[in-house]
Structures are given as C-alpha cells and as structure tokens.
Amino acid sequence: MSGIYGLSYFLKRKPLFIVLILGGILSAPAQALFAQSFDYERYPKLDFDFTHMQLEMGLQPQNMRMNGAVTYQVKANISGADTVTLYAAHMEISAASVDGERVEFQLKNDSLLIPLLEPAERGQNHEIWVRYSTTPGFGLLKNNNGTVWTSQLPRAQRHWVPILDNPHVAMPTDLKISVPAEFTAWATGRKVGEEAVNEEVTQYNFVSKTDIPASELAFAIGNFQSQSTTFGIKRINMAVEQEPSGEVDLQQLLQQSYDWLGKVETEMQSEFPYERLNIVIMNDHGWETKSWGGGTIFIYQNRGSLQHQLLRGIIGQWIGSSQRAAQWSEADAITLYQTLVQQSMTGSTPTLDVQDLPRQSTPSVYDVFGPERWNAWQQQWLQWKEQSKAWMISDTHPGMLEQLSPVVQWSDYADLWYQKSGQPMFEIPRLTVAHDTSAADTTVADSVIYRVRYNRDLAGESITLGFEAVQGGYDELKTLRLHKVYAEGIETGEVTFTGLSDSVTVSVSPDIRTLRLEVPQELRLGIEEHKPVPFLIYELRNAESLNQRVRAARNLGKHTDNPDLQLAIVDALEGNVEPDVRAALLMSLADITRGAAGTEQLFLEALQSESRLVQKAGLKALQNYPESVEIQKRVRQMTASTNHIAIFKQGISVLSGIATQEELDAFLSEVARRDTVGYRSVAAIRQLASKGETGMLTEAERFLGGSYDYGVRQEALEVLTEYDENAQNWLQRGRELLTESRDPRIRFLVVRGLLQHQNSEIVSFLSEYLSDEYDARVYRAISEGMR
Known part of the structure; x- marks a missing residue:
C-alpha cells in the first residue's frame, strides 16, 4: 500500500504518531555550520519538469509528527539527466523508488538525491515516489488553540514534504491529509473527499487540476466553522477558528469575497486563476x-x-x-x-x-x-x-x-x-x-518631533510660533500648512522653519478662534503643540475631528498655573462628550488639581464608566491621593476584579504608589498564584520584580508554554529577560524553547534573552543550534548577537 497508512493498517491501525519501522530508515546527516540562505534560488537548475504531485500525509497536531508518501510525475527537460533532486529539510527518508523500483538515495545538506535507473532522454516521463517522516521546526505554525497551518515564507514547504519548492516549479496536485477525527482540514485545491479511516482518524482529499506553484502549497488543520458559496463554476470556501478573539460575520465576509472576486476579474481582465478559493481566518x-x-x-x-x-x-x-x-x-x-x-x-x-x-x-x-x-x-x-x-x-x-x-x-x-x-x-x-x-x-521612534509654542502678542494682532526640536531635526527648510480659524471661516497659508530652533510670526485678527498646523502626509514629523487656553477651549468644543478634540482636552492639563481651568473642565465633563475626550479631560483635571482635598469624586465616578479609557484615566488620577484609605480600597477591588489587562496594569501601578510594600506584595502574590490566563500573573510578577522581589520569577516559567497565547508568552519572556540574570536558567530555557516552539517570535525572544545573559556555554549552544534555525529573523539575531 503506497499511502501513509499502509503500515498502520497492517499494525491494527495504530495511532498516527507511531514511527514507521520499515527497514532502511535513513536519517539526514548532521548539517555542518554554514550561512543559511533564506530566499529562493533565482534560476534553479531544472533537469526535470514536474507535471503532477500526489501526496498522502498524516499529521498529529499534538506533537507535530508527520508521516507521508509523495509521488511526482516528471518529464526530462534534457537528455542525459540521471538524478532527480528534491529538498527535504531535516527529514527521515525511509524509501524511494523510480518507476516502481526501489533505488538507493542520498541526503546531502537537506537535498534528497534520487538516481534514475538509467539516464533519461529528453521528454521521457518518470514516476518518483518517496516515503518520509519529519517533525518540522520550520514551515508549519501552531497556535495556542492547537491549530496548525503552513507558512508561506520562502523555502517553507521543504520542511513538511520532499519537494522542489521554487517559484519556477508549478504542477497539478492531489493532496490526501489525514488528521485526528476531532480536527478538520483545508488545503490547496478543491475538496473531493472526506473519509473516516477509523474512529480516530479522518482523511481529507483536495485536488487541483490547475498548476499550483510548489512554493505556495498550503493547508490548515484545526477546529473550524465554515461556509461556502459558488462563484460561476467555481467555489469559495471560508473557515474561521471556533474560538476567535472577536466576532466574525462569515456570511458577510463570504459575500464580500464573492463581490471582490468578480471585480478583480474585471480589473485584471482575466478569470480567477485557480479552481477554488479557500479563505482561512486565524486569530494570530x-x-x-x-x-x-x-x-x-x-x-x-x-x-x-x-x-x-x-x-x-x-x-x-x-x-x-x-x-x-x-x-x-x-x-x-x-x-x-x-x-x-x-x-x-x-x-x-x-x-x-x-x-x-x-x-x-x-x-x-x-x-x-x-x-x-x-x-x-x-x-x-x-x-x-x-x-x-x-x-x-x-x-x-x-x-x-x-x-x-x-x-x-x-x-x-x-x-x-x-x-x-x-x-x-x-x-x-x-x-x-x-x-x-x-x-x-x-508614528515611530525615529520620526522627527518638534515642540511648537504659540505666543500671542498683547494686542492680539500676531502670534509667534516657536519651533524647538525634541527629537531629531531638519537642516533644510520645511513647510507646513497654517489654518487661521475665524467665526466666519478659515484662512489657509504656509509657514516654514528649519534647524533645532526657529520662530515664525504670523499676523492674525484679534477675533481669531484658533490656529492649526497641518503636517504634509509625506513628512514624517510629529508636533507637540502648546496653545493658549482660549484656543484649546474652542477646539474642545468645535474641532471637526475626534483626535483634535482629544488633543485639546489633554493639552489643557499643561496649563497647571491657571486655576480657572478646573471649573471649565468640570463643566465640560458634565456635557455629553466622547469617552476619548472624557478620559483626556480627566487626566488634565488630575494634572491641575494634583490631589487637592475634595477633588477625588469625579475620578471615583470614572471607575464606574463603561469605557476602559475613562476607567484608566480615573485610576491614574487616584494615585494623587495616597492618604485615603477608601481610595486604596476601591483601587484594590477594581484591580482584583477586572478582566482587562490594561486596567489591571494601571491598577497595580496606582497601588504601588499608595499602598505599603507589604500590602502590595501580598496582593500581587495572591494574583500571580490564582491567575490561569497569564496576563495578570505576569503583570504582577513584573511589578514585584521591579521592587526587588524576584522570588516569584519562577512562576513566570509556567506561562512560556504553547497553550498560552503569544502576548502572555512575550510578556513572561520579557520579564525574565529583564530580571532573571542566571545564565544557567537561560541555557535550560533555550534548550527547551528553541527546540519546541513553532512560533518564530518566541524563538526570537528566547535568543534575545540568551544573548543578553550569554557566557561561553550559551555561545557554544547557540553556535551549535544556528544551522538548525531556518527563520531568517531568528538566524540573524543569533549570528549578529554572539560576541
């Protein structure tokens, strides 16, 4: 039996993950350390044209073990070609045949060399068959839901099937994918079969009569909800993970895909190039x-x-x-x-x-x-x-x-x-x-930022704009659009500035409402504006965009020397303002009142808001009242009960300023032990570690496993990188996670932690591991970071 389950049928249908014991299993030799190549070969030598691919493959998502058999129909491009070369990265090849006859093969640096029985004549057809097993460390991704899907990065397919995965190679495909019965599968091509192999295994069959690029084969295995619709004689399938992070309207997206597919056909003046369009919606x-x-x-x-x-x-x-x-x-x-x-x-x-x-x-x-x-x-x-x-x-x-x-x-x-x-x-x-x-x-860290101060003369007939470089600066003149806003309309002009500091005076009418600068879209410039209070009040009430109103509300807090602003802000808060604006007003009010007695009620009321932005602003303001037992109690209650990590982080930040160290340690330790999701625990551990309490760092280790989502694992690794200085801990961590993690982001973060705490053992370990890392980003981090 040529399929992947040929042996397991004879062995009473043992589970998928049983390692094939056919004689002559040959493992790939250890790869010598060499510079990895992460892009496709521009012009690969193609002695053979691949005219069809048939794959029978079984995957056990739990341990990512794959067993498979692949058959290629090939046609010689030149006479005298005597070897078919496939890429098979870190695979165990148990057998190969040419035209039905077993042949001796070789594995050299991830290349599988299969000799023909005799040199080919140009145009001659041959059938190549390979049986293999592998546990890919690259090419397949797996998330915390257990969903497995194929990477579309260069040279990815060779890690889960022996193939010449180059964009120059394309062929019809027949993919049979066997998975545990509780999973479903989607793959390249149209679904032509779904069959229960036994109670534990289901096999899915996808076929494409259209040429599929070998570099773009794809599949996904998981718990999916799906819907389909027809598109002419073709079909659109859409699947979504059953535990999405947000609501997905499959029917609406399916209708959108139908509409857009037709419009793109018209735009491109050619039909959809494949037999099926399979759309898979993932969480991460x-x-x-x-x-x-x-x-x-x-x-x-x-x-x-x-x-x-x-x-x-x-x-x-x-x-x-x-x-x-x-x-x-x-x-x-x-x-x-x-x-x-x-x-x-x-x-x-x-x-x-x-x-x-x-x-x-x-x-x-x-x-x-x-x-x-x-x-x-x-x-x-x-x-x-x-x-x-x-x-x-x-x-x-x-x-x-x-x-x-x-x-x-x-x-x-x-x-x-x-x-x-x-x-x-x-x-x-x-x-x-x-x-x-x-x-x-x-907006990014390397953008240029200027602080702009608006100084109005006593007569109200001119305003001087003072430009001061805060980050970076310009050596040449830069031009911004200037909008003078009056009751009867807007006058638009330009202002130019340059250097680390500059000033520009513009004439205005005394009845001007506000002055607004507009940064050209192609200019990566950030401006921090310091405007007079009347300008800010006008923008708070009348600005067209939400962002402008929020900025005006927040910038009011820069005028801490103006006691009359407190009443103006309270009046604004009593109106019907957007949550973003309300949060900005609360923060400005906190800056102005600075914890003055009798001013805390508005901030306490903000904790009851349905908006998390408003809740965060209220919490932050309450740190100005360290003497209040009631406020400390309210903050502790909210922090302990919230399900939102941003609110939790804000809460513990406030508690760290108003509670005693003993009270804070006890509170955070309890949170870290009881939380199972991870975000709250890691935030608590970070806060403790920042105060010198590193005894809970070992608790962060349990949040590094693949059952937690990336955000939790990232936070845990970053806490450990910052506070765990034990090189042996990092060496053990690296040995486990670099081998086990299918998420390249986690490997990247682990490498960064190893490099930050490197010693001779860590350098030796990374040097040995380097040739097994096929993600360019992780590879470069290692090769450039070792000293």
Missing part, C-alpha cells in the same frame, strides 16, 4: 508576512481590517501567486501592483495593523510582504499618483499577465512601463518603512 498571524498561496488566503484577526486583508489576498491570487516573484528580495513590484488594484477598487490606501511582534525585531527579506512595507507603499503611492504614473501602470497590468512569464522581478515590469510611457523607472523607490510594533499608527 504567527509573524507571517505573505498571507496568500495558490488558491488560498490566510486572514489574521490581529492584522487589522479583515475586509482589507481579504481584498489584498484576492488581488494576490493574480499578482502575487499566478504572477509571482522569483526572489522576495525583488518583489516590490508585486506590492506596487497590489496597491494599484486595491486603490482603484476602493479609492483608498488602507494600512495593516502592526502588532503582536517582538520589539526591536531584526529586518529580513521577509519584510517585503510585511505590514510595515505594505503601509509604506500606501504612503508612497500618493506620491506616484501625484506624479501621474498611475495611468501608465494601470494600462499595463491587464496585458502584463499574458506578456510576462509567471515568475517576474522589478526590471521585468519596468521594461513594460518603459515601452508604454518612455519613463525609465528601473530603480525601486526608496520607501520610508515604519517599524512600529505596538499599533497600526505609523
């Missing part, structure tokens, strides 16, 4: 950057708008999959065209959220499809559009799908652009990439 991105494969889209709930991700993935089926980059290092033209199509369809340039990433992560070739670079293209597109390049790109992309081979690079596109427009654009634009790991906001 797992540090993946490319979210589409051939006929597959992965959507992540912590990557921003699901609708935006969906449209990007649909566009990616044409430009990104059907037409794909030979190397990721030259894939910017793919993202440019994706930006063009989505902009033409929606009239907007939406960004992706940048969150749940390791802080200070290492740049790599993977970034080309990452959220930061996508966001940078959205900003860059505005400039290209202003330079009238949109028409030229728009006119070329429909015919481009037919003119270019499926594998392309920037210069290939540039040739077409030049033929169309005579514009030489062979240089990839320099993008300003915002590496912000906390939110979707594109």
